[in-house]
Amino acid sequence: MQAAARGDGSSPHGRLRVYLGAAPGVGKTYAMLDEGHRRAERGVDVVVGLVETHGRVHTAALLEGLEVVPRRTVLHRGATLTEMDVDAVLARRPALVLVDELAHTNAPGSRHAKRWQDVDELLAAGVDVVTTVNVQHLESLNDVVEAITGVRQQETVPDDVVRRADQIELVDMSPESLRRRLAHGNVYAAEKVDAALTQYFRVGNLTALRELALLWTADRVDEALAAYRREQGIDEAWPARERVVVAVTGGPETETLVRRGARIAQRGSGGELLALHVLRGDGLTGVAPDSLGRHRALVEQLGGSWHTVLGDDVAQAVLDFARGVNATQVLVGATRRRRVAAALSPGITARVIQGSGDTDVLVVTHEEAGRGVRGHGPRGVLSVRRVALAWALAGLGPPVLAALLRAAGGIETLPTVLMLFLALTVGVALVGGLRPALLSAVLGGLLGNFLFVAPLHTLSIAEPRNALAIAVLLAVAVGVSTVVDLAARRTVEAARARAEADTLTAIAGAVLTVPETVPAVLEQLRESLRLDGVALLGRSGDGRPPARWELRGTSAGDAPTGADDATATVPVDDDLLLALRGRTLAPQDVRFVAAVGQQLRAVVERDRLRSEARLTRAERERGEMRTALLAAVSHDLRTPLAAIKAGVTALRSVGDRISPADRDELLADVDHQSDRLQHLVDNLLDMSRLDAGALAVHADPVTLDEVVLRALGAVPEGAVDVDVPEELPLVHADAGLLERALANVVENAVRHSPPGRPVRVVAQEVPDAVVVRVVDHGPGVPDDRKDRMFAAFQRLGDAPRGHGLGLGLAVAQGFVRANGGALEAEDTPGGGLTMVLTLPLPGRGPGGGA
Structure with a gap:
C-alpha cells in the first residue's frame, strides 16, 4: 500500500532511520537488515540499495530473501568501482531502501560526492531510508576522535544530516564483547585480527568511542523530548537528566552559587550547568559588565553555559527559563534584603519557590545574605x-x-x-x-x-x-x-535601555568570538526575549511582489519555516526578514529585535564579503598557478618532446645508415625521454586532482616494506640504501598513492645527492605511528624555505631547468595527507635534507560495516 501511495509523484518527504554505532563490528548492518526483514514481513516493499558485508558470513546470510538493486559500475584510473545506483532505486520506487555506510565517499564521476547526499535525494523523492553510521564519522566529533585514537577520519557526515533523522537507534556493545567478536573472526579476516586488536580496537579506544556514542545519542534524545514537550504544550519539568539552572544576579554571591551548582551537576554523568542572568527593567541593573564577564568565564571554565534573558518580573523569567530547558533543579541565593524589607514583601527567592511547581528549588546561603542590597537606585517600576x-x-x-x-x-x-x-x-x-x-x-x-x-x-x-x-x-x-x-x-525606559544595551553587547561579543555567528545571535535573541524560536529568512524568486521568504538555513529553537508560520515578523532590509514564534511582543521588544536585525545584516554582509574574498583569493592563486604552469610547461615539457622528436626523426630518415650501437642509444634516449614526459604529465594530473579535491582514497592494510620496494623501482641501482624491517605493523593507507608519494620524495633526494653518497630510506615504529625517513647529503634547504618547498612549481636553488616542474614534493605531500599522514623536512646531521613521512597507526582506522 505504501508503494502504491507513492507512485503518483506527489508523495511526502521520506522518513530516515539511522543505526548508530561506536565502532565497526557492533552490528549496525545486521540490525539494519533485520529491520528490513521485519518490514518486508509486514508487507512493506523493501529493497537493498547498497550493503557492505565485508566478508561477514552472518551479515551476508541476512541478504537472502531481500531484493538487491544492482550497483552502478564506475571506472577510475583503470580500476572498476561500484556504487549505489540512485537512478535505479528511484525507478524501482520502493517504500523502503536499505543503504549502508552513510559517511561513504562516492567514486569520482558519481552524481553526488557523498552517500548521504544520495540518501537526501531518495528522501526528497518520498522513499523511506534505513542507514548506518559510526560515531567517529560525525563531523563535530572529528577532532575528539583524532585525540582519542590518533587518527583523523577522512570520511565524515554533517551532524545535522543525522540529527534530522526521524529515528536514531544506538547499536551498543561492550568493548570486551566486541574484541571477542573480532578475535573469533566475525569482523575481519584472520590476518587482520592481530593488528586490529593491538591498534584501533584497544579497550581504551573502544570505551571512549562508546561513551561518545552514548552522549551524542543522549543529546539527540533530549532534543526530541524538548520538541515533544513543545508540541504537547507541557510546561512542567520531566527530569530525564540532571539539569541545574543557577539564577545569578552578578553580585558577590554569584561565585558561591555557580560552584555549588557545578558540584550538583557533576554528581551524575551527563549533568548540565546553566547560569541564568535576568536583565530587568526596574532600575536594579547596577551590576558592572566586567563583573558579569568574570562570572561568565567561571561558568564556562566549570563546563557550564551562560544565558541572559530580558524580563521585568525576575522570578517569572527564571521559572519560564527553567521550564523551557526542562531543568531538574533551580539554585537561588538567600535574599540579601534585611529582615524588615523581607517581612514587608516576599522577595524573588520566595516567589521562585511559590511558582516552582514540580521543579526543585535549592536556596543557597552565602556571606551576603541579610546584609541588604547595596548600590541600587530607587525602584521605578509601578508593579x-x-x-x-x-x-x-x-x-x-x-x-x-x-x-x-x-x-x-x-x-x-x-x-x-x-x-x-x-x-x-x-x-x-x-x-x-x-x-x-x-x-x-x-x-x-x-x-x-x-x-x-x-x-x-x-x-x-x-x-x-x-x-x-x-x-x-x-x-x-x-x-x-x-x-x-x-x-x-523614565526610570523604566532607562533601565530597559540599559538591559537592551547589555544584551546587544553580549550579541556583539558573539559576533566577534563565535565561529557560527548568525546561529549564535539568533539563539541569544531567542533566549533574551523568551521566544520559542527565531529564524532568519531571505527573499526568494525574482523579488517582485508578492514577496516569498525562505529559511536561509539559520534558525534557533522551534523556529518558523516561513513568514506565514511566524507569530511576528520584523524586516531587516529588503532581502532579510526576522521571523519570530512565541509570545506577543511589546513595541519596545520590536525595536530591540530591529536593532539585533541590523547587527545580523552586518554579519551577513561581512560573511558575504569574506566569501567573495576567499573566492577572489582562490582565483588569484589559480591564476598564479596557471602562469607558473605555462612558464614551466614552455620549457620542461618541450625538452623531452624535442629529444623524442629528434631521435624519431633520425631513425626514420637515416636509420638504415646508423650503426646498431647508435640506434640502440637513440632508442634508449627516446625511451628515457618518454618516461620523463610521462612523469611530468602524471605530476600535472595529480596536482590538478589535488587542487580540485577530486582525489579518491581507497585505504587497506598494507605492508610498508613492499610499498617502499615498489617505489624504488625506477631508481638507479646503488643510489639508495634501504632499511625497512619486515616486522613493521601494517599501515592503513592507499598503497598506490603512498607508493607515488615515496617515489617522488626518493627521486628528489637522489637528484640532489652528491655522487658516491647514496640516499638512505629508513623506517621504524614509534608510539602510534610508523615513520619513514628519506636521508640525503646534498646541499640542504634553509629553514625559511622548508615550508615553501612543498608549494607547487617550487624548485630548489641548484636544480637546473629540465629536471621537473617543481611538483614532486607538492604531489607527495598531498598524497601523504590524503592517507592521514604528514610529510615534513628536517636537516640531515652533517649536511643535507631528511624528509620525514609519518603514517599514524592504525592508519585511517578500520572502517565500514557493522
Missing part, C-alpha cells in the same frame, strides 16, 4: 501590586483621615486639614502614580469642603480663600503626581 495599593489608599485614605480628624477634635482647622490631605495625596502619588493621586486629591478636596468648610455638610464655599486653598490642593496634587509618574516611566 500591579503597587498600583493596587495606591488605588486602595486613594479610595480609603481620605475618608479614614477625615474620620480621624473629626474624632481628634481641635485640630480640624482648614490649613491643617488641607496640609494633611495634601500629604496623603503626595504619598499616594509616590506609591501609584498620577491616576490614584488624582482620586485622592478629589476625595480629599470634597471631604475637606463638606466637613471642615462653612457652611458645613454642604459642598458650597462661603469664602473665596477656602476655594483657593482647595484649588491649590488639587493643583499641587496633580503636579506632584505628574512628576512622580514621569520619573517612574
Whole structure:
C-alpha cells in the first residue's frame, strides 16, 4: 500500500532511520537488515540499495530473501568501482531502501560526492531510508576522535544530516564483547585480527568511542523530548537528566552559587550547568559588565553555559527559563534584603519557590545574605501590586483621615486639614502614580469642603480663600503626581535601555568570538526575549511582489519555516526578514529585535564579503598557478618532446645508415625521454586532482616494506640504501598513492645527492605511528624555505631547468595527507635534507560495516 501511495509523484518527504554505532563490528548492518526483514514481513516493499558485508558470513546470510538493486559500475584510473545506483532505486520506487555506510565517499564521476547526499535525494523523492553510521564519522566529533585514537577520519557526515533523522537507534556493545567478536573472526579476516586488536580496537579506544556514542545519542534524545514537550504544550519539568539552572544576579554571591551548582551537576554523568542572568527593567541593573564577564568565564571554565534573558518580573523569567530547558533543579541565593524589607514583601527567592511547581528549588546561603542590597537606585517600576495599593489608599485614605480628624477634635482647622490631605495625596502619588493621586486629591478636596468648610455638610464655599486653598490642593496634587509618574516611566525606559544595551553587547561579543555567528545571535535573541524560536529568512524568486521568504538555513529553537508560520515578523532590509514564534511582543521588544536585525545584516554582509574574498583569493592563486604552469610547461615539457622528436626523426630518415650501437642509444634516449614526459604529465594530473579535491582514497592494510620496494623501482641501482624491517605493523593507507608519494620524495633526494653518497630510506615504529625517513647529503634547504618547498612549481636553488616542474614534493605531500599522514623536512646531521613521512597507526582506522 505504501508503494502504491507513492507512485503518483506527489508523495511526502521520506522518513530516515539511522543505526548508530561506536565502532565497526557492533552490528549496525545486521540490525539494519533485520529491520528490513521485519518490514518486508509486514508487507512493506523493501529493497537493498547498497550493503557492505565485508566478508561477514552472518551479515551476508541476512541478504537472502531481500531484493538487491544492482550497483552502478564506475571506472577510475583503470580500476572498476561500484556504487549505489540512485537512478535505479528511484525507478524501482520502493517504500523502503536499505543503504549502508552513510559517511561513504562516492567514486569520482558519481552524481553526488557523498552517500548521504544520495540518501537526501531518495528522501526528497518520498522513499523511506534505513542507514548506518559510526560515531567517529560525525563531523563535530572529528577532532575528539583524532585525540582519542590518533587518527583523523577522512570520511565524515554533517551532524545535522543525522540529527534530522526521524529515528536514531544506538547499536551498543561492550568493548570486551566486541574484541571477542573480532578475535573469533566475525569482523575481519584472520590476518587482520592481530593488528586490529593491538591498534584501533584497544579497550581504551573502544570505551571512549562508546561513551561518545552514548552522549551524542543522549543529546539527540533530549532534543526530541524538548520538541515533544513543545508540541504537547507541557510546561512542567520531566527530569530525564540532571539539569541545574543557577539564577545569578552578578553580585558577590554569584561565585558561591555557580560552584555549588557545578558540584550538583557533576554528581551524575551527563549533568548540565546553566547560569541564568535576568536583565530587568526596574532600575536594579547596577551590576558592572566586567563583573558579569568574570562570572561568565567561571561558568564556562566549570563546563557550564551562560544565558541572559530580558524580563521585568525576575522570578517569572527564571521559572519560564527553567521550564523551557526542562531543568531538574533551580539554585537561588538567600535574599540579601534585611529582615524588615523581607517581612514587608516576599522577595524573588520566595516567589521562585511559590511558582516552582514540580521543579526543585535549592536556596543557597552565602556571606551576603541579610546584609541588604547595596548600590541600587530607587525602584521605578509601578508593579500591579503597587498600583493596587495606591488605588486602595486613594479610595480609603481620605475618608479614614477625615474620620480621624473629626474624632481628634481641635485640630480640624482648614490649613491643617488641607496640609494633611495634601500629604496623603503626595504619598499616594509616590506609591501609584498620577491616576490614584488624582482620586485622592478629589476625595480629599470634597471631604475637606463638606466637613471642615462653612457652611458645613454642604459642598458650597462661603469664602473665596477656602476655594483657593482647595484649588491649590488639587493643583499641587496633580503636579506632584505628574512628576512622580514621569520619573517612574523614565526610570523604566532607562533601565530597559540599559538591559537592551547589555544584551546587544553580549550579541556583539558573539559576533566577534563565535565561529557560527548568525546561529549564535539568533539563539541569544531567542533566549533574551523568551521566544520559542527565531529564524532568519531571505527573499526568494525574482523579488517582485508578492514577496516569498525562505529559511536561509539559520534558525534557533522551534523556529518558523516561513513568514506565514511566524507569530511576528520584523524586516531587516529588503532581502532579510526576522521571523519570530512565541509570545506577543511589546513595541519596545520590536525595536530591540530591529536593532539585533541590523547587527545580523552586518554579519551577513561581512560573511558575504569574506566569501567573495576567499573566492577572489582562490582565483588569484589559480591564476598564479596557471602562469607558473605555462612558464614551466614552455620549457620542461618541450625538452623531452624535442629529444623524442629528434631521435624519431633520425631513425626514420637515416636509420638504415646508423650503426646498431647508435640506434640502440637513440632508442634508449627516446625511451628515457618518454618516461620523463610521462612523469611530468602524471605530476600535472595529480596536482590538478589535488587542487580540485577530486582525489579518491581507497585505504587497506598494507605492508610498508613492499610499498617502499615498489617505489624504488625506477631508481638507479646503488643510489639508495634501504632499511625497512619486515616486522613493521601494517599501515592503513592507499598503497598506490603512498607508493607515488615515496617515489617522488626518493627521486628528489637522489637528484640532489652528491655522487658516491647514496640516499638512505629508513623506517621504524614509534608510539602510534610508523615513520619513514628519506636521508640525503646534498646541499640542504634553509629553514625559511622548508615550508615553501612543498608549494607547487617550487624548485630548489641548484636544480637546473629540465629536471621537473617543481611538483614532486607538492604531489607527495598531498598524497601523504590524503592517507592521514604528514610529510615534513628536517636537516640531515652533517649536511643535507631528511624528509620525514609519518603514517599514524592504525592508519585511517578500520572502517565500514557493522
